[in-house]
Amino acid sequence: MTEATELPIVAYGHPVLRQKCTDIDALAYPGLYELVMNMWYTMYNAGGCGLAAPQVNVPVRIFLVDSRHTFELLEDGEREDLFDGDEGIQDTFINARIIDRGARTWTDEEGCLSIPNLAGEVERPWSITISYLDGRLEEQVKTFHGLTARMIQHEYDHIEGILYLDYLNKRKQAALKKRLQRIADGKESARYPMLFADKTS
Numbered sequence: 001m002t003e004a005t006e007l008p009i010v011a012y013g014h015p016v017l018r019q020k021c022t023d024i025d026a027l028a029y030p031g032l033y034e035l036v037m038n039m040w041y042t043m044y045n046a047g048g049c050g051l052a053a054p055q056v057n058v059p060v061r062i063f064l065v066d067s068r069h070t071f072e073l074l075e076d077g078e079r080e081d082l083f084d085g086d087e088g089i090q091d092t093f094i095n096a097r098i099i100d101r102g103a104r105t106w107t108d109e110e111g112c113l114s115i116p117n118l119a120g121e122v123e124r125p126w127s128i129t130i131s132y133l134d135g136r137l138e139e140q141v142k143t144f145h146g147l148t149a150r151m152i153q154h155e156y157d158h159i160e161g162i163l164y165l166d167y168l169n170k171r172k173q174a175a176l177k178k179r180l181q182r183i184a185d186g187k188e189s190a191r192y193p194m195l196f197a198d199k200t201s
């Protein structure tokens, strides 16, 4: 068995984060097992709870979500507020499509490994239904709620070329502009290796 490799995480400003990612032929995709293994390894080394393939510079529809670790860290009251129908998940989503979004929304703070040292309040549906292949390449159609659904939506946005920043109001976006430029220029330090856009091309 091969050792997992830590991959650099693509920083804000790199064009791959704005690409709409493509489905893969999961049975024929070369190195799928290694890619997913390396993504889990990279995500945990960076202290993240989700990671999408474009964040490691691979523009395909694969992402990971671990809400179980967060569930385990929370007190009972917080679990009741934030989790609904699951005790956290730890799952791989391949070729995912959100097929339904609940009408009820809620707002919570989000951050992103590609946008270090920043956070913002994002309004999202409480519930979503999503079809995908799991890590065993089995077809799933599941409905998720609460924090698990939020994490899935954040990662799903990555494979659609969307960042949580896009949901912030114009005033907040303007306020963050300089910080975002610092991230794109490699002037914000992260605890993990990052990959920056090639400024020469």
Ligand SMILES: [Zn+2]
Pocket: 111, 112, 113, 114, 154, 158
């Ligand atoms: Zn993110």
